Amino acid sequence: MAKVKNIDEIKVIDTSKPLEEQKFIKEQYDIETYSFLSLKIDTFEQLEYLFKEIRKNEIASKREYSQFIYRGQKDSNWFLQCSLEREAKYYGVDVGWCVVEHLNIFKNLLRGKLSDHSVLKNTFHLEEQNEIWAIGQHLGLKTLLLDWTKVFYIALFFAFERELEDRESIDYRAVYRIDASSLEQPVGLVGFSYNPYSDQIGRITAQQGTFTTYRA
Structure with a gap:
C-alpha cells in the first residue's frame, strides 16, 4: 500500500x-504517482476556519466561472485511483484488457432494471x-470513474463516515479539491470531468455528485 x-x-x-496565502506542501508518496498541495487540520477550530475560507x-x-469539486477519502495515504484499476492491479490484469467485457456483462445485467433503457443502445x-x-x-460496480461532489461538506462526510477497524491506524483523513473547469486537460491521475445526463439510481442528485474519468 502506498x-x-x-x-x-x-x-x-x-x-x-x-x-x-497558506504554506502548502506537496505530499510525497513512497511510490511514483501524482501529488497534491496539502495542508493539515488538527482541531475543530481550524476546521471551522477552513469552512469559512472555502465558502x-x-x-x-x-x-x-470556476467550479470546485471535492472528494473525501478515509485515509490520506490513498492516492486517487479508480476502483477498476485498483482491482485489476491487485489481480495482475491490465485494465484495458478487461474493461470491454466487464462493461458488456454489466449492460446485460441492467436489462429490465432501468426506467430508461435508451442508455444501453449506443455504448x-x-x-x-x-x-x-x-x-x-x-x-458497487468496479468502474473507470472516481466520485466527486460539488459540496465540501459531503466530501467531508465520506472521509469520516466509516470508523476505524480493529488494529487500523491512519494519520489523517483526506479531502481533495480540484477546479473542474480546468479539466479540459487531465491533471495527474485525474482524467476529464464528467457530469452524467441522467440519474437512474438517484444518488448523484442527492450527493450533488460528478465524476472524473480514468486516465491511463
Missing part, C-alpha cells in the same frame, strides 16, 4: 491567513459508456 512519506513536513493551517473561495470562483460512444459506469458506480 504511503505519504512527508506527512510531518506538511503544514498545519494558519488561521491568521487566508487560504491563498469565500466558492463565492469568488463563481464570479470567475460504443464514450459518453454512453460513462453513463453506464456512473450507474454501476452507485451499485
